[in-house]
Amino acid sequence: MTTRNVKFSIYRFDPEKDAKPYMQDYTVELDSTEHKLLDALVKLKVLDDSVSFRRSCREGVCGSDAMNINGKNGLACVTDVDSLKQPIQIRPLPGLPVVRDLIVDMTQFFKQYHSIKPYVQNDTPPPDRERLQSQEDRKELDGLYECILCACCSTSCPSFWWNPDKFVGPAGLLAAYRFIADTRDTATNERLDNLEDPYRLFRCHTIMNCVDVCPKDLNPTKAIGKIKDLMVKRIA
């Protein structure tokens, strides 16, 4: 079996031991069946079990292994290791507090997500069976519901870096539009009120880093534009 060596430079930080973060070099030998960055990181963990990172499904569905790969946020499990320039620089997602090595504290990110009430709200009496949608109405949710909340987008957004406590961020706003666009939801006005603030929605300056990094090829900027359109429609 042919093998190849892949060079890494990995961000290391253990707040209990280290005064400040540093980069550590590793070389990992991969065999011909190992293609993804996550395969390499799992192998690296055998060499040095102190390297910490999150991963779970290893197929781009759970969103656990989001990290900064050669300066760009992405999921290790769906990133082709041979497509990356070596030494591959791996850092934690930017803008969030580092718990250890590549593990960040996502509290702020999920706080923003929860602030948009990510569930269908409907004050009409429930029908005998489920609430139905036309195929056309359902189509509006395409490109919105697929978000896996990996935080690649929000942590690549400068507006989220500067105001993570006040700006909802692209992931949260995409989710917000997912429920605004849902015909089964009756809280549209409250949802728009909740976002009509100079910080919560309008910190978005259309930088579009979110679109650039999304591993699911979603477009939060487009969703944000649609929320703004609805707000204009509401007052005009």
Next chain:
Amino acid sequence: MVNRQVVGAHYGLRDWLVQRVTAVIMLAYAVAIVAFLLLAQGASYAAWQQLFSCTWVRVLTTVTILALLWHAWVGLRDIWMDYVQHIGVRLTLHVLTILWLVASLVYAIVVVWGV
């Protein structure tokens, strides 16, 4: 004062719209001025003076200056909101920005209406 996260100042949409509308006004004015320069080849001081002696040119110019300053206010405040985290410093910068913009407005009106 309790340390609470407060959001909900309902001027987000208004300012976002203002920024776009004022941009359109400035663009229209810029196109008109460029068209004048092209038509009145090698615009002389006399031609300028004649143009700005029309009341409606002065009015439109004043409207554009207002649009420019309002646009600048929204943009500059956005910068302070993004990068300046200390509320006292930010508020001071807001006030200084407003003073500077109002002073610019007064000076611009003196120039435009004093030709």
